[in-house]
Amino acid sequence: MPIILPEGLPARHALQAEGIPVLRDAPDDAPPVRVLLVNLMPRKTDTEAQIARLLGGTPRTVALTLAVPDGYASNTTPAFYLETFYKRWREIRGRAYDALIVTGAPVETLPFEDVTYWSDLTQIFDWAAQSVRRSYYICWAAQAALYHFHGVPKHRLPEKRFGVYHQTIRRAGSPIFDGIAGCFPVPVSRHTETRAEDLPRGRGLTTLAASPQSGLCMVEDRDRRSLYMFNHLEYDADTLAQEFQRDRRAGAAIALPAHYYPSDDPARRPVNIWRPYARRIFRNWLRGAAPAADQAPQESSAA
Numbered sequence: 564m565p566i567i568l569p570e571g572l573p574a575r576h577a578l579q580a581e582g583i584p585v586l587r588d589a590p591d592d593a594p595p596v597r598v599l600l601v602n603l604m605p606r607k608t609d610t611e612a613q614i615a616r617l618l619g620g621t622p623r624t625v626a627l628t629l630a631v632p633d634g635y636a637s638n639t640t641p642a643f644y645l646e647t648f649y650k651r652w653r654e655i656r657g658r659a660y661d662a663l664i665v666t667g668a669p670v671e672t673l674p675f676e677d678v679t680y681w682s683d684l685t686q687i688f689d690w691a692a693q694s695v696r697r698s699y700y701i702c703w704a705a706q707a708a709l710y711h712f713h714g715v716p717k718h719r720l721p722e723k724r725f726g727v728y729h730q731t732i733r734r735a736g737s738p739i740f741d742g743i744a745g746c747f748p749v750p751v752s753r754h755t756e757t758r759a760e761d762l763p764r765g766r767g768l769t770t771l772a773a774s775p776q777s778g779l780c781m782v783e784d785r786d787r788r789s790l791y792m793f794n795h796l797e798y799d800a801d802t803l804a805q806e807f808q809r810d811r812r813a814g815a816a817i818a819l820p821a822h823y824y825p826s827d828d829p830a831r832r833p834v835n836i837w838r839p840y841a842r843r844i845f846r847n848w849l850r851g852a853a854p855a856a857d858q859a860p861q862e863s864s865a866a
Contacts, residue, residue, distance in 0.1 A: 566619035567626040574612040583619040595626040599660045603668035605639040613797040617845040632683035662852035663691045667702030671755045697852040698789040705791035717755040726821030728777040747840040750798040751777045800835035
């Protein structure tokens with residue numbers, strides 16, 4: 564289905580080239596699902612296209628609004644780009660949205676309270692808990708929301724957890740896994756982790772998927788209608804390769820991403836084996852974000 568994106572956004576051209584319809588305004592006969600994307604990633608254009616691609620592959624028309632916290636500043640994105648395509652939280656906090664997505668951020672080794680925009684971000688967390696039907700927190704944002712709501716700590720890993728890992732579904736009956744059985748692959752790229760033993764009991768938290776090799780993958784917060792995804796279903800086939808080359812250029816002691824390059828040969832092109840599962844999970848998630856009387860029928864085909 565179509566996705567509504569700001570005029571001139573680079574993701575418009577990328578999605579149109581892939582055959583995904585991109586609109587400028589909402590159709591009169593089909594109110595869209597209004598999704599707010601708080602994009603904290605350094606490569607903004609990449610993340611915009613990745614998220615928009617998955618939302619544009621769902622059975623619902625989506626209107627995507629891009630935002631950052633009030634105190635957010637970027638060293639990698641020009642100020643004019645943010646001013647053109649992004650809203651500050653203070654500009655839109657009174658508007659209505661159906662769903663929220665908050666991305667990861669390159670601040671995971673800092674204490675949460677040391678992040679310059681922490682207090683502004685927690686205002687968005689609190690607003691979402693009260694005002695939207697579904698929230699989806701990615702990587703550092705998942706850790707941050709869990710810490711804010713439940714006091715769950717993060718732990719520094721001895722080395723970067725990096726690669727594509729199969730995640731075992733722990734709650735097969737969860738609607739988020741409709742059309743998926745057993746396990747699914749997900750890119751992982753983290754210097755820290757959230758541990759299952761730190762999750763408080765009796766607080767509505769449920770582990771939905773995890774891996775013995777990479778740890779927690781997805782946790783549901785029932786009372787806040789939220790999913791905490793500690794990994795990166797949205798990544799493109801070459802995203803881990805770009806991170807690997809970036810870390811090597813910076814002189815970091817970085818191993819090859821596990822289970823990623825064919826035959827562990829970085830000269831060979833990686834294959835995006837997780838994309839069908841990402842599409843399915845985003846479809847299932849977005850179905851819960853639509854107004855109850857206007858939700859698309861459930862699909863029966865497997866990912």
